[in-house]
Amino acid sequence: xxxxxxxxxxxxxxxxxxxxxxxxxxxxxxxxxxxxxxxxxxxxxxxxxxxxxxxxxxxxxxxxxxxxxxxxxxxxxxxxxxxxxxxxxxxxxxxxxxxxxxxxxxxxx
Amino acid sequence: xxxxxxxxxxxxxxxxxxxxxxxxxxxxxxxxxxxxxxxxxxxxxxxxxxxxxxxxxxxxxxxxxxxxxxxxxxxxxxxxxxxxxxxxxxxxxxxxxxxxxxxxxxxxxxxxxxxx
Numbered sequence: 287x288x289x290x291x292x293x294x295x296x297x298x299x300x301x302x303x304x305x306x307x308x309x310x311x312x313x314x315x316x317x318x319x320x321x322x323x324x325x326x327x328x329x330x331x332x333x334x335x336x337x338x339x340x341x342x343x344x345x346x347x348x349x350x351x352x353x354x355x356x357x358x359x360x361x362x363x364x365x366x367x368x369x370x371x372x373x374x375x376x377x378x379x380x381x382x383x384x385x386x387x388x389x390x391x392x393x394x395x
Numbered sequence: 396x397x398x399x400x401x402x403x404x405x406x407x408x409x410x411x412x413x414x415x416x417x418x419x420x421x422x423x424x425x426x427x428x429x430x431x432x433x434x435x436x437x438x439x440x441x442x443x444x445x446x447x448x449x450x451x452x453x454x455x456x457x458x459x460x461x462x463x464x465x466x467x468x469x470x471x472x473x474x475x476x477x478x479x480x481x482x483x484x485x486x487x488x489x490x491x492x493x494x495x496x497x498x499x500x501x502x503x504x505x506x507x508x509x510x511x
Contacts (some may be wrong), residue, residue, distance in 0.1 A: 320499075329399070329485050329502030330438070373437075382428070382453065383500060385438035 289376040295390040304361040308374030311355045317378050321359045323370040364393045399503035407509045414473040416506050418486030427469035428487040476510045483507050
């Protein structure tokens with residue numbers, strides 16, 4: 287049940303900000319936006335989530351547009367260890383997660 | 396820190412064998428989940444459980460069963476393994492939803508199963 291659209295791959299220079307976009311034009315009022323990442327051969331790791339306000343934690347910032355139809359995950363200073371597949375998930379309250387195919391981010395030295 | 400552990404990182408089994416995949420979480424979470432992950436298909440939910448001895452089918456339960464005898468442990472069982480069950484299996488747990496607050500799922504490292 288693909289509710290999000292992400293570019294399949296992106297590159298980012300080490301030390302620069304990585305901005306990962308996600309379109310979720312059919313999002314409804316009670317659906318949250320979640321971001322996870324998966325480093326090769328490991329389980330997905332929670333990054334951040336939000337409903338309509340921008341959010342920031344020690345890992346990243348989440349910017350959600352006013353109409354909530356898109357969002358951007360920002361890694362402020364990308365490192366080589368940030369190379370991973372990043373998943374944007376739109377999740378109704380209480381329902382399961384649906385992971386798509388995500389964006390493969392490569393951080394280049 | 397939440398810790399979700401899975402019994403094996405890699406497993407090789409033969410067609411027709413009964414396979415047990417074990418998952419243990421140490422955060423007293425009510426909810427536990429089993430997913431499989433295949434290239435190009437993302438993660439797909441197999442089964443989940445909201446309480447001990449309780450289970451619910453996910454999107455692709457055929458060929459699988461589960462057991463939750465203790466709160467911290469959720470087992471995935473392949474009654475008769477087939478080659479199309481070769482996959483990466485991921486376990487997750489989460490606390491119960493409190494009001495409108497969303498619960499975050501925490502994942503284990505995964506078990507890569509090969510069925511020959």
